[in-house]
Amino acid sequence: MSSEIKFTPEELARYSRHIILPDFNIEGQKKLKKAKVLVVGTGGLGAPLLLYLTAAGVGTIGLVDFDVVDDSNLQRQVLFTRDDIGQPKVIAAKKRLEALNPYVNFITYQTGLTSDNALEIIKDYDVIADGTDNFPTRYLVNDACVLLGKVNVYASIYRFEGQATVFNYTNKQGELGPNYRDLFPTPPPPGLVPSCAEGGVLGVLPGILGSLQANEVIKVISGVGETLSGRLFLFDAATFETRTLKIKRRKDNPLNGENPTQTGLIDYQQFCGFGGEEENLEKKPVKSINVKQLDSLIKENANIQIVDVREAYEYDIANLHGELMPKSEVTNYIQKIAKDKQVVVHCRSGKRSSDVIELLQEKYGFENLYNLEGGILAWAKEIDQTMPTY
């Protein structure tokens, strides 16, 4: 098949270091040119993935991302520069990558991957590289890949730790390897594992893991070497400890175990515990106020209490003079939270404070708590533009 692929003299010159590479050679390069790779998420992992896949000469690269470039992305998302701030990530990425390699065809999808569009987008690609940042999308990418028979090259990071493997890969002996649901049948409850926005991440770590992902993508396409299928690679950047653990398929996998029960995509927000209907029926809704309302209350000297549930190091960056009661230890402060007046609870973006209010309403019977919509970020945007954001 790959014999139909032809190269111009310029392409041959550009890829000469691959072509003279024993075992890889011109055949490997033809396979790359023929391949279609979809990179889901053009952020920390997506940046090195896209740069190396483009430089290597993958013929068609799809980019999926709904987001726009923010200054705080530049600490690790090395595809972008300050000129790209405010631009859709897929547009800024395509421009950068086209400047790197004109022999690659780029297809952009400026949207989040959802249960409604995932199969349609993924079906045209050979290999999917998952560089997303949340559990619902991880399960969505996995399930869509298993249902469509696509290889899912996976990496994930948290603070100093990274994981990488290759899911749903059929080896040269025709044996199918494990997928994400063999490794982790169900996701953690929301809140246990904070996002990078809350938990932080060492900027170079996605660079390392994303490069490993690019390496696996190229091995899957070219057939050179042994992929990470059936092995989970772990890297701790803080200690430089690495482990490679064996992972296997499980009989109870709902997609392709002995008795599959799932034949299509599902509601992944609900699967991951975000806004499940049954759960919501039992919980009291969280009341909220916006930053303009809070600003008025402060100016009126209204009798309110402001509770800040972020961590102390976040408080030091910017604060609303609230009382610091970090979410992780908020139950130690119950006595300090007023029950006889309006209490405004806030965090960075409104997520943690909402979780805290749910907990305090459910376990401690509070009825006077209000979540600050959009958190201190909304305050910095709408009320005080001099306030530092992070």
Next chain:
Amino acid sequence: MAKIIIPTPLRKFTSNLATVAVKEGTVLESIKDLTKQYPELDKHLFNEEQQLRGFVRIFLGEDDIEDLEGNDTTVSQGDTISIIPAIAGGTN
């Protein structure tokens, strides 16, 4: 003694310790020795029926205990147990 490597997301329950020394015996006994030292950890590893939660895997050396003898797998002096949780970070 054997050693359990604690992953970053769970270190907040082990006073930020990355490894904890535990008694050998079976995997379950070793892990219960860990949760006896750090009781907060128990509910994050086990559900109400005392089964390991679906977002956590336990490895002895490089093997998943499910591919050995599960909770009854023998842990010997000097063995390393890894607790591996799902993490999702990447883009943002």
